[in-house]
Amino acid sequence: MKFVHIADIHFDAPFKTITDRAELGQIRRIEQKEAFKNVIEFIKENNVDYLFISGDLYEQEYIKKSTIKYINELFKEIKDTNVFIAPGNHDPYINNSYYKTFEWADNVKIFTENVEKVENEDICIYGYGFNNYEMNLNQLRDINIENKNKINILVTHGTIINGNELNGIYNPISKNELVSKGFDYIALGHIHKRDEFYPGSLVSMGFDELGEHGFIYGEINEKDVNTTFIRADKRELKEIDFDVSDIYSEDELIEKLNLVNTENNLYKINLIGERNFIIDFDIKLIQKNIIKIKDKTNLKVEIKENNNTLKGIISKQLNKKIENNEINQKEYDEILELIIKIFNN
């Protein structure tokens, strides 16, 4: 049998924190749809039997009905594929959930907090999901594989715990217990970085999720399990340091940032080094693939005036404050920057 395992798609997420650009949230939400469509196309082309969605398919807080319809229409296009969804902490099975209120395609099975078993001649699929934004019910305890000759699969959303204490609010699962059950494949969601049991988020959700994102394709034959990672997100999020020490004006910085080869990826740039100028520009002036800029530089400019002009007096006071540890270097830089701005105007 052939399967595709995805998780943590987070449809309609606002993508606010990853960017300084207002339009990027919408761009990324369109790319979520494209990535999901790539999964559906792959399923069609390869006649995949099962699609496992291990939670956080969408954001309960932000999801639009139009997006649910979009997803469901794509499920209809793969009517011979059985779709299993285990709700996660971002899309829990609560009263006003679309999981409960929407009329989903016939090939879609949505699990609830109670463990359910869906079985045919060869395959047995166990699943359960979140009943709220937090859950710690250890439903795994109640699962006992009855027929080891069948292909046994688990679909759920949760956190793997290596020790014995099952603390936590995101369905903590004991790794020892999980492995000892004897599943042939364990389809989990929650951890956005690809790992044992986890395919990672379908598209990267932030700069703590660097690298390629996509899904797991698997084939199980006579108890032999083969899995491959397939990329679905056409872009990667990347973070680089950019030294400004040899740059002498804001215009020059903008020019150099526009020369960074970003290909089709999305970048966060950390400005580092000693800065000779004031940074105060709109990100719109920079190439589109740079979506966040963090200034980690130190201001190199010093006020050297040592006379009784206003600038000289402020400068003396400021130097005294840093000597007496009344202000730290960061505060010193900020005040200095402000003073330079005032005097330059």
Ligand SMILES: [Mn+2]
């Ligand atoms: Mn998630």
